[in-house]
Amino acid sequence: MSATADCQVFNRPDRVVEGWYWALRSRELKRGQVRAVNLMGRELAVFRGRDGRVVALDAYCPHMGAHLACGRVDGDGLRCFFHHWRFGADGAVTDVPCQPRPPRVGVRSWPVSEAYGLVWIHTTPEPRAPVPAVPELEGLAVDALLGNRFTKKCHPNVVLINAIDSQHFHSVHNLPNVLDMVAEPVDRQRLIVRNANPVPRTSRLWRFISRFYASQLTYSMCYWNGSTGTVTLGPDFFHFHIMFALRTGPGGVTEGQTVLITKKRGGPFGWLFNRVVLLLTRLVGDYFAKGDTKVFETIKFDFKTPLKIDRPILEFIRHLEAQPTVPWTETAEAPALPAPADGLRAV
Ligand code: FES
Ligand SMILES: [Fe+2]
Known part of the structure; x- marks a missing residue:
């Protein structure tokens, strides 16, 4: 009988423990740059705004699903490549060029911290512990x-x-x-x-x-x-x-x-x-x-x-x-903001 056969968390690649995880080196992300990061199976668009702050957003645009890392940094936000919707650092859509009021939708924004030359991302919206330290x-x-x-x-x-x-x-x-x-x-x-x-x-x-x-x-x-x-x-x-x-x-x-x-x-x-x-x-x-x-x-x-x-x-x-x-890799999770209502209704 193995001491680890019945483990629910230890050595289980399908489980993600709540906490901070390193994502990339700080110097790999200059001001105004955005990168696609697959962090333990979750696709993210990580960018450094013009203000120098790093933001990590879920990758797929709530309009038609374009990967937001194809887009460009706009001030302290990110604009989708496809139809230029703009997302703020909190993940909310702040501008849609073709209509005066953007729909109340968005993507999830994850807590980010920079320490030791690394960008760290937390796997819950409210970190209960600081970034790992000595x-x-x-x-x-x-x-x-x-x-x-x-x-x-x-x-x-x-x-x-x-x-x-x-x-x-x-x-x-x-x-x-x-x-x-x-x-x-x-x-x-x-x-x-x-x-x-x-x-x-x-x-x-x-x-x-x-x-x-x-x-x-x-x-x-x-x-x-x-x-x-x-x-x-x-x-x-x-x-x-x-x-x-x-x-x-x-x-x-x-x-x-x-x-x-x-x-x-x-x-x-x-x-x-x-x-x-x-x-x-x-x-x-x-x-x-x-x-x-x-x-x-x-x-x-x-x-x-x-x-x-x-x-x-x-x-x-x-x-x-x-x-x-x-539930880090569950893509069916509800976003932080209200999703577009039922099915094929325009918003
Ligand atoms: S898919 Fe992103 S704005 Fe249309
Ligand atoms: Fe060793």
Whole structure:
């Protein structure tokens, strides 16, 4: 009997957990540009208005169904290519060139935020949580560098397990077996899994390393709605932070983007220092990301035999099973504004 056979949320490409998901890089969307984005199966037209604000609208025009990303940005709104209906940032039609009063229709507009050089989109109209962040840097100004963009042939939940699978650090990444990962729920959406083992003192090297830690070897992962995770590691005097922003792509694959993050430091020296820190963090992130490539090309995740050491993974799965999901890919959903009335009546 598999521990994951009956899961309703974990490792299910047909379920979308409520939350923020990365959509594209901020620099891929200049002022006045619009792009078609398929976000986990939902077609969106994402544009940056002349005011610099990014807006994400459901893609299909309520007139005849043209994809709005074929259109053009008009001020802080978007005009459909086909008959030039104009949509405001809230998705409502504000202008129809051929008649004085536009029909009271529109498309859904999704909450958007920009952070770490990425555009994030929320899967419900009212976000109940902020964009994922590094717990110890929450509320602080940060510097970020975008790392790799990657795909893996398995679900994002499975990729994210990797960061707390302490056995594989030894077997795949050739690291000593020194971690004891313990799960600590933070709130409904977040779960932190951190090492609880003190630094071992079994050799001269470890005794030297232990000088840089008051007690535990700092290594932790904070999960945000099971699709984004932030890893924190390093000695007490300096912590490195790597974010893995993931989402499902076509066929249930993972579309990921790593982000290297550090706290903002002022002045030209601070700027330079942060560049070095972020590049070092990138090397660490790449080391961990590359070691597992083979397994994520072929794995058919099925947790048939969890061991005691796998307990934090079971906690992560349990945490995900409690996450609320949203009907993200149901195209038959009612739009936010009144739809044109019955059938073939003109409005
Ligand atoms: S299809 Fe968009 S305005 Fe006609
Ligand atoms: Fe790994």
